[in-house]
Amino acid sequence: MKADKDSRRHQVVRTILIRFLRDKDYCPSCEYTDIDYTLLFRTAGANKVEHALLHMLQCRTCRKRIYPGFLKRLTQLDFRLRALSLLRQAELKKLNMVLFYHHIRTVLFKDYPGRLRVGGDIDILISTDNLRRLSPVLLQEGYTKTERVAYKEHQFISPRNRFKIDAHHLIAYPQYGELDRDELCAVRRYTQDLLYTTGTSFGITHMTRERYIFTRFFHYWYNDMLCGLYPLFELCAFCYRYRRRIRWNEVLRLADEYAMRNEFIYVLLIGENMFDIPLPDPIRHGLSFRIRLVASAITADDIIFFPPISRWHHKQYRTVAHGKYLRYLFTKLLLNTRTPPLRLLRFRIIGFVLRGLLLCAVRRLTLKKEGNKQKKFSDHPVQ
Numbered sequence: 001m002k003a004d005k006d007s008r009r010h011q012v013v014r015t016i017l018i019r020f021l022r023d024k025d026y027c028p029s030c031e032y033t034d035i036d037y038t039l040l041f042r043t044a045g046a047n048k049v050e051h052a053l054l055h056m057l058q059c060r061t062c063r064k065r066i067y068p069g070f071l072k073r074l075t076q077l078d079f080r081l082r083a084l085s086l087l088r089q090a091e092l093k094k095l096n097m098v099l100f101y102h103h104i105r106t107v108l109f110k111d112y113p114g115r116l117r118v119g120g121d122i123d124i125l126i127s128t129d130n131l132r133r134l135s136p137v138l139l140q141e142g143y144t145k146t147e148r149v150a151y152k153e154h155q156f157i158s159p160r161n162r163f164k165i166d167a168h169h170l171i172a173y174p175q176y177g178e179l180d181r182d183e184l185c186a187v188r189r190y191t192q193d194l195l196y197t198t199g200t201s202f203g204i205t206h207m208t209r210e211r212y213i214f215t216r217f218f219h220y221w222y223n224d225m226l227c228g229l230y231p232l233f234e235l236c237a238f239c240y241r242y243r244r245r246i247r248w249n250e251v252l253r254l255a256d257e258y259a260m261r262n263e264f265i266y267v268l269l270i271g272e273n274m275f276d277i278p279l280p281d282p283i284r285h286g287l288s289f290r291i292r293l294v295a296s297a298i299t300a301d302d303i304i305f306f307p308p309i310s311r312w313h314h315k316q317y318r319t320v321a322h323g324k325y326l327r328y329l330f331t332k333l334l335l336n337t338r339t340p341p342l343r344l345l346r347f348r349i350i351g352f353v354l355r356g357l358l359l360c361a362v363r364r365l366t367l368k369k370e371g372n373k374q375k376k377f378s379d380h381p382v383q
């Protein structure tokens with residue numbers, strides 16, 4: 001019974017978050033009486049869609065239902081998001097001036113003018129040569145450098161408002177060794193390509209719409225491994241919003257250049273299925289049977305909801321993470337046009353498949369029985 005209740009709690013939270021993103025006027029209080037607000041807040045945070053919860057702060061019906069502690073959290077969240085947005089604008093201006101003065105070229109990464117930006121930092125993409133020059137310049141301007149993982153981004157803290165600036169030298173990082181050599185080469189090549197074509201002037205440069213779409217997709221595919229609600233939503237919503245002004249030929253050319261046309265269309269298709277955002281016509285024409293088949297077998301719901309990737313290695317999430325990672329690997333293999341079927345026979349993948357099948361079988365068996373074991377599986381499947 002507990003297992004059913006638990007999965008229902010999670011399902012309710014997921015449905016509410018998706019509906020919030022789909023429809024601004026959606027009110028969950030008319031539909032559900034048993035919302036787990038703590039879980040809702042946590043899931044929204046992990047999937048970077050906290051802003052979607054602000055409906056509950058403004059809606060009278062919702063305000064009557066939620067408990068005072070949650071109302072306080074929402075008020076704080078509202079304040080924090082507003083403050084971050086103002087700080088970001090001020091900091092971006094100042095940083096641009098500093099970089100311009102010192103003749104450093106960077107590309108604004110993960111942002112597009114006029115789009116909502118989640119997260120409390122400014123992400124810039126910079127070449128390794130410029131990165132070496134950036135450090136002394138920012139330190140001289142009063143910024144402090146934080147200790148981060150050496151191969152990942154370098155983080156600086158602004159002296160004025162403690163705002164964070166992340167300087168990336170790659171579009172995606174092989175976080176858990178999931179990128180093979182070819183993929184890592186593609187990531188390096190695209191990073192250089194982006195810096196070369198976009199970062200042409202001093203200071204901070206914005207990407208074109210086409211580059212923004214492809215970069216978002218690339219990052220979502222290789223860095224986030226299809227996890228998180230917000231990147232998928234932003235990608236689909238952006239494509240829909242500017243569908244008439246986007247040069248789709250250019251986007252598809254980029255996708256072809258990196259042999260990722262299937263993957264790109266697949267991501268937009270699972271986004272359409274999840275958020276009801278119609279696919280742009282040029283993309284719909286490119287839908288093949290293979291993509292449709294994979295999208296119906298591996299849906300967004302199977303992959304994208306998850307705690308942040310930084311927690312994947314935690315013991316309690318490890319099994320679920322393996323399941324998600326397995327699906328991601330499979331999706332990759334099924335969509336990649338260059339994948340010879342023999343590659344499916346790698347030991348690591350066979351291990352994952354066997355493990356996944358075994359877990360499914362065990363879970364099915366235990367779900368049939370009543371009692372303690374059932375509870376254990378739904379909470380944290382197999383420790």
Ligand SMILES: [Zn+2]
Nearest residue numbers: 027028059062
């Ligand atoms: Zn409401």
